Amino acid sequence: MKPVVGAGDIPAKGDYRLDRARVPRTLIEGDDSTGGTDELAMVSITVGSDGRIAAIGPTGEVVGGVDIGGRVLLPTFVDAHTHLDKGHIWSRQPNPDGTFVGALEATGADRLANWTAEDVRARMEFGLKSAYAHGTSAIRTHLDSIAPQHRISWPVFGEVRAEWAGRIDLQAVPLFGIDRALDADLMAETEELSAPYGGPLGAVAYWIDELQDGLDALFRLASETGRDLDFHVDETLDPASQCLGAIAETALRFRFEGKILCGHCCSIAVQDDAIVAKTLDKVAEAGIGVVSLPMCNMYLQDRHAGRTPRQRGVTLLHEMKARGIPVMVASDNTRDPFYAYGDLDMWEVYRTATRAAHLDHPIDNWIEAATCAPADLMGLSDAGRFKAGAPADFIIFRGRSWSEILSRAESDRIVVRQGRSIDRMLPDYGELDAVVGPPAME
Numbered sequence: 001m002k003p004v005v006g007a008g009d010i011p012a013k014g015d016y017r018l019d020r021a022r023v024p025r026t027l028i029e030g031d032d033s034t035g036g037t038d039e040l041a042m043v044s045i046t047v048g049s050d051g052r053i054a055a056i057g058p059t060g061e062v063v064g065g066v067d068i069g070g071r072v073l074l075p076t077f078v079d080a081h082t083h084l085d086k087g088h089i090w091s092r093q094p095n096p097d098g099t100f101v102g103a104l105e106a107t108g109a110d111r112l113a114n115w116t117a118e119d120v121r122a123r124m125e126f127g128l129k130s131a132y133a134h135g136t137s138a139i140r141t142h143l144d145s146i147a148p149q150h151r152i153s154w155p156v157f158g159e160v161r162a163e164w165a166g167r168i169d170l171q172a173v174p175l176f177g178i179d180r181a182l183d184a185d186l187m188a189e190t191e192e193l194s195a196p197y198g199g200p201l202g203a204v205a206y207w208i209d210e211l212q213d214g215l216d217a218l219f220r221l222a223s224e225t226g227r228d229l230d231f232h233v234d235e236t237l238d239p240a241s242q243c244l245g246a247i248a249e250t251a252l253r254f255r256f257e258g259k260i261l262c263g264h265c266c267s268i269a270v271q272d273d274a275i276v277a278k279t280l281d282k283v284a285e286a287g288i289g290v291v292s293l294p295m296c297n298m299y300l301q302d303r304h305a306g307r308t309p310r311q312r313g314v315t316l317l318h319e320m321k322a323r324g325i326p327v328m329v330a331s332d333n334t335r336d337p338f339y340a341y342g343d344l345d346m347w348e349v350y351r352t353a354t355r356a357a358h359l360d361h362p363i364d365n366w367i368e369a370a371t372c373a374p375a376d377l378m379g380l381s382d383a384g385r386f387k388a389g390a391p392a393d394f395i396i397f398r399g400r401s402w403s404e405i406l407s408r409a410e411s412d413r414i415v416v417r418q419g420r421s422i423d424r425m426l427p428d429y430g431e432l433d434a435v436v437g438p439p440a441m442e
């Protein structure tokens, strides 16, 4: 019989060791042994009384520590693309037809009517409580930043970010269409509001006449201010939309030194092989990272009433990874008109990505896409990996193999933060009734 380990078996104080823990070898910092593909290494992990990982032992023998019984441990997740300001408005503002246009219009109307500081704060906090309980320790969110919303949402973000420090590291990116980058007043205000938090600048890059001028303006500002960049890119299955290549060319022309993350990149999945190869070569040369949002893409892309979707809208993760492009997966929207479901559970995201994009056979080091790859892109060198000296932030799964953990939601996973197991109770949906109202009665 394997020992059964519950949250109560993790010591609440002092130092301790976990024996017979399986961890992906690719996530052990400083482990240069190549191992095989899919390899889970059996290790012992020593946690210091300061809540940091003191040592990661090479063997998994039981030598007096807590016997984990060969269960899989992953570092806490890093969610590189979310929309905390939009989350959970569904009960008062659903998407009427599930389309992208329906999402834009419904969200715009709700923002104008309802997004007070109190409303935004309540929904942001709900999302963060869920993410924390599921085992996420760092989140980047986009914030709708056209006037007058920017002066409401950014101060709320600043307060929430300070309150959640130590539980979830928060970064935010201003969000508006790329043509707004040509509005000098808005850009000055955006810089003023967002610069104190040090996150990237950003915009939605879509195929319009102003695309190149907008990109130039944004790259110029980011270069002058030392900010990173984060774009929504080609969120469409129209093959004529080739913003990803335009961003890569602009980055190379500017010799841009900051980090760049491009989200979505759906249209490249339906472009000709020659265009794809040319674009991805430039993306690799420019050092751009790409984040796929598979749950949102499958919901919005190729949706036509009465017709079964033929395309998934998920970007070319395998081709990108093969070129050395940093690739990652993330949540995107939660219970808002862009995605009717979701709970900021990165384990759901990773399991969905595995199925949607065949991140298996071999599983290889794909788990980096939910852990150390987004951590690196966000400049968090201690997150998303097992590293001596780093905070002991990890998740203990019930399963002992990739097959076992990928087959279940693992709702009974144990989340350990700074060495201690946390209360994983999810917030009750009723908490939001005061701001979004209860669900309509059938």
Ligand SMILES: [Zn+2]
Pocket (backbone or CB within 6 Å): 081, 082, 083, 142, 232, 263, 332, 333
């Ligand atoms: Zn997004």
